[in-house]
Amino acid sequence: MGNDERLRADIVEVGRRLHDRGFVASNDGNVSVRIGDDRLVTTPTGVSKGFMTPDMMVTTDLSGRKLAGDREPSSELLMHLAVYEHRPEVRAVVHAHPPTATGFAVAGIALDRAVLAEVVCTLGSIPIADYGTPSTSELADAVRRHIRAHDGLLLANHGALTVADELFAAYYKMETVEHFARISLVARQLGREHLLSREEVDRLQGLRDRYGIAAPAPLCPPDGGAGEDCQVLEAPSSPGRRLVDPDAPDPASPDVPPSSADGPRSGGGVPGDDDEVRLTYRELTALIADAVTQLR
Ligand SMILES: [Zn+2]
Numbered sequence: 006m007g008n009d010e011r012l013r014a015d016i017v018e019v020g021r022r023l024h025d026r027g028f029v030a031s032n033d034g035n036v037s038v039r040i041g042d043d044r045l046v047t048t049p050t051g052v053s054k055g056f057m058t059p060d061m062m063v064t065t066d067l068s069g070r071k072l073a074g075d076r077e078p079s080s081e082l083l084m085h086l087a088v089y090e091h092r093p094e095v096r097a098v099v100h101a102h103p104p105t106a107t108g109f110a111v112a113g114i115a116l117d118r119a120v121l122a123e124v125v126c127t128l129g130s131i132p133i134a135d136y137g138t139p140s141t142s143e144l145a146d147a148v149r150r151h152i153r154a155h156d157g158l159l160l161a162n163h164g165a166l167t168v169a170d171e172l173f174a175a176y177y178k179m180e181t182v183e184h185f186a187r188i189s190l191v192a193r194q195l196g197r198e199h200l201l202s203r204e205e206v207d208r209l210q211g212l213r214d215r216y217g218i219a220a221p222a223p224l225c226p227p228d229g230g231a232g233e234d235c236q237v238l239e240a241p242s243s244p245g246r247r248l249v250d251p252d253a254p255d256p257a258s259p260d261v262p263p264s265s266a267d268g269p270r271s272g273g274g275v276p277g278d279d280d281e282v283r284l285t286y287r288e289l290t291a292l293i294a295d296a297v298t299q300l301r
Pocket of ligand 1 (some may be wrong): 033034101102139155163164
């Protein structure tokens with residue numbers, strides 16, 4: 006099998022996986038791979054990604070002009086071209102509509118909290134590109150604003166996009182985005198998320214070299230605002246701690262959980278007049294009973 010044939014077969018395989026995992030419905034989604042300096046192979050428009058054959062692929066130049074293929078290239082080709090324009094090292098782009106990640110994109114909630122070590126190491130933050138009408142240059146422009154610093158994006162009210170230096174790596178990043186979205190959803194349904202501290206995030210990102218993980222961009226400075234060349238990641242500074250409960254009062258002791266099933270939150274100093282104090286139902290009842298007794 007020649008290189009070109011192998012590549013087409015790999016795109017077919019990635020399409021099948023996107024379809025099998027429910028990351029696309031009907032003819033959604035598209036995949037492209039850059040070959041050499043001046044060409045790319047893309048999925049055709051108007052076919053299910055679960056039922057493609059290698060001969061359906063379309064070759065274009067990097068301005069989107071068709072060079073070979075019986076079909077028309079993906080309708081989202083402009084978005085793929087925008088990625089290749091700004092990221093010379095990127096060789097593959099995967100776009101799909103995985104339901105949980107797309108749900109976050111519809112809710113306008115970015116996946117930008119430092120929660121899972123492997124996501125912090127690989128993708129870092131996953132921001133939301135502004136809404137743009139699909140298949141137009143609006144969407145390509147929205148992607149352009151984030152793609153220099155990110156390998157995974159949510160597309161507002163649309164789906165997700167991942168990029169990498171080879172096809173399967175880009176596909177696996179799509180799996181990671183959806184998996185991360187599902188875990189984040191469950192944690193939020195459970196009512197709390199402990200975050201990795203900024204110091205732990207620095208430590209994790211320092212491991213990238215050791216494991217050969219390409220880092221898309223550094224974190225933006227904590228008070229430096231957002232930039233196109235850095236990532237915004239919610240990770241509160243807390244020297245000496247690896248996990249931070251953002252809802253807990255400032256802890257005095259690093260490894261004591263801030264609450265337990267039958268006691269009030271502990272670990273903080275003396276609460277101020279305007280601080281929130283949490284009591285269990287039993288404690289509240291006891292306080293009221295006490296007050297009533299004193300009134301008698
Ligand atoms: Zn789409």
